[in-house]
Amino acid sequence: MSAFQMRLECILCLSSAISVMAQPTYNPSSRINQTHLTPFHLQRRGAGLKVEGSKFELDGFPFLIIAGTIHYFRVPREYWRDRLLKLRACGFNTVTTHIPWNLHEPIRGQFLFTGNLDLMAFIFSASEVGLWVILCPGPYIGSDLDLGGLPSWLLQDSKMKLRTTYKGFTKAVNRYFDQLTSRIVPLQYHENGPIIAVQIENEYGSYHLDKKYMSFVKKALVTRGIKVLLLTADDGKDVINGHLKNVLATLHLKNINKDTYKKLSSIQGLSPIMMMLYTAKSFDTWGVSRHTLDPHVLMKNVREMFKLRFSLNFYMFHGGTNFGFMGGATTLNGHSPMVTSYDYGALLTEDGEYTSEFLTYQEFFRNVLEMPEPVTPQPIPKAVYNSVKPTHYLSLWDLVPYLDRSIKLTKPISMERLSVNQGSGQSFGYTLYETSITSGGILSSNDHIHDRGQVFLDNTYVGVLDHSTNQLTLPNKQDSGAVHTLRILVENQGRLAYGKNMNKERKGLTGDIYLNNSPLRRFTIFSVDMKTKFIQRNLPNHWKPVSSQVSGPAFFLGYLEVEQSPADTFIKLEGWNKGIIFINGQNLGRYWNVGPQETLYLPGPWLHQGRNEFIVFEEFNSGLNIQFTDNAQLGY
Incomplete structure (x- = not known):
């Protein structure tokens, strides 16, 4: 039996567990009227989304949250409305989105909320098409992003303890939340905005390195004016560790069994159940076969959850793309960087087209919900252009003299510690390390190359050092004793997106590299970050x-x-x-x-x-x- 089938069995055996929660029964032939509960129809606002016994209520009306996740930062801004309209047309009433700190504050103290990072415009678009909004502001959001969406410049502090009340971390969070929440607060429900709930952090129960941390995040949000319903989200085995008093605990569809619901009952009594992360598939990684999942199993899960009146959030409704160096990495199969596509087996494809699963869910929602006939956007045209034949090239070695000033150091340092980007270090891309040697021999990385280093001797390719290869043999040149240039081009393939080893996720050369057991010295280091300005300038x-x-x-x-x-x-x-x-x-x-x-x-x-x-x-x-x-x- 597969892991997902085991999860399904857990879902199917919940009826007995639900009696503990006094969950109401549901006749699948009955229809749920929620048409009056959209941003279009509510003119005078009441108390907002509330927990009333085993149900959610919105302004006193029973409300079942049917949400889907779309990440604005993984979708071209020009297509936000198209994707949101398709979410609405499928039968969903709410969009969930995460907010990536590392993209909004790429340089310490400099904040970006324009263009494809215009969070407020995305929320307005959701409201315009008739969707409610659940926000996940973090500060850690996971979402399979580099460092789980945390900015890499935090790691300049050698003592940094991410996701704790360590002073260096909380100071940075407070500065970021000052900027972020000032934009969110006016868009909350009681301010006539579409935001009905905010999730505190993400799956902290599995991290749980600081008992005071979640209370700190809650206070940081509440004192800045966040008044809507607060949520936590954890998998079944970690729900107690991630729970906060007077905050609704929601679940991720992982490690769930009858005991999970007993735990929920013990910490918050009678309450609605929400699957905050009901996942379609998973991310793909380079060099590993694509993940697949039987869509019939998914539909069976959703039908069962509707019978039990579970609210749910479908992750992902539309995955989008890991443009640039956005994607993170996992250690499930060694160090595995994520591919560029974030298709994720979602109900919309990476380019926003309908899947057969979309049509199945649309029909199901139409049968069980009283909703008007949806206006389904037309497919977006595609083109097959003539092939492009590159006409010119430029060697990286020809480019080196034109790079921004080099950094000369006795020992190599990681990209995060480089004196670039106004002191915030290098976050993504490649870093080039140069030194001089007079003989060949065994070059050893001692696991200090993160993540993948191409080795060159006088511009001649020698091989690759990475997480699985720690040694290479450098040839001896005929002109024995002459000085030769050793170059190591190190690629950051994505920092871990989750796990307790995130604090170690520094990239480039993170320590000494050895030739014949002797550490090499006197390095010249270049940042090859591949930013837009790098290419243009x-x-x-x-x-x-x-x-x-x-x-x-x-x-x-x-x-x-x-x-x-x-x-x-x-x-x-x-x-x-x-x-x-x-x-x-x-x-x-x-x-x-x-x-x-x-x-x-x-x-x-x-x-x-x-x-x-x-x-x-x-x-x-x-x-x-x-x-x-x-x-x-x-x-x-």
Whole structure:
């Protein structure tokens, strides 16, 4: 029996456990009238979402929360309304979204709430289409993001204790919440906004390193004006550790059995049950087969939850994309970085198209809920453009003299500690370490390379050091005793998204590296962070014509002419090996021929009519063309 089937058995045996909770019975042939409980219909606001015995009530009316998660930061802003309309059309009444601290405060003290990070505009859009909103502001949100959405500059403090009341952490949280909550407070229910609930932190019961921490987060939110219903969310075995007094405990569909509901009853008495994280599938990681799940099992789960009057939040309704270096990593199969797609087996595909599961859920919700005939948005057009043939290239070694000032140190340091980004260090991308040696031998990383380091001797590729390979043999040159340049290009493939080892998640060279058991010294270090400004400003006009296949690491330049209005498409990089791709200066994300993902989603709004610039950073050997297709190929 699979792990998910075991979870299903737990759900199916809940009837006896529910008697403990005095949960009302439900006749599946009856219909639930919630049409009056939308942001459109409520003009005069009452007390908002409340717990009344075993039910939720909204302004005194029974209310079943049927929520789906959409991450605004994983969806192009131009498509927010489309995705929210589709959520509403499927039968959901609420959207849940998480707020990534690391994206909103990328540099300490500098906050971004514009463009694709305009959280307020996303919430307004949700209200306009008739959806309520549940916010998960963290500070830690998980969500399979790099460091679970925490900013990497926190790790500049060698004593940092993430997700605790350690002073260095709470000081940063307070400064961030000052900025964040001032934007959220006016959008709460009692202020005639759509926000009906706020989740405190995320799955803290599994972390639980500081008994005072959750109370600190609650106080930080409440004292800044958060007045709507507060929630915690944990899996079955951790629900007590993550619980807070006078805060509703909700569940993630993991480790649930009859004892879980007894625990809930013991800590909060009679209460509604909400599956705050009902997950469709899981994220995919590079080099591992794609995760799949029988959709019939999902539908059976949901039917059972409706019979028992459980509220639920479907994670993810629409996954979107880990654009740039957004995705985190897991240690389930060794160190496994997440792929660029966050399709997640959701009810909408990565590019926002309907799945057969969407139609199944839409029909089910229509049968059990009294809801008007939905207005279902039309599918978004796709295009298959002509292949782009790169015309010019620029070797990384040709670029080095033009990089921002180098950092010279006796010992190597991690990217977080580099004196870049106004003192906030480097968060993402690559870091280049250079030193001089006079002989070959055994190069040992001593597990100090995080996560993947390409090793070069005088610009000649030697091999890779990573989490599974700790040693390489450097050849002895014929000119014995001469000075040679050793270069190690280290890629941050994503910090852990969860777990108690997050405090150790520093990237680059995190300690000494050894040649013949002696630590190397006198390093020159370059930040190759691949930010938009890096691509737009730092690439000098010294491009060379491409005449045949070129070895990396190198940048390759090509152009796409779009004659009509731009449309969504998918990029296929057959013949290329590993790297990242930029469209008009925007980082689309990673590609890697180890799979399972074979195509990258390119949103139409990222293109414009006329000439579009494509830059590919290829680590090994280039392909001949950048191809396009009209469907995602995410592997098997």
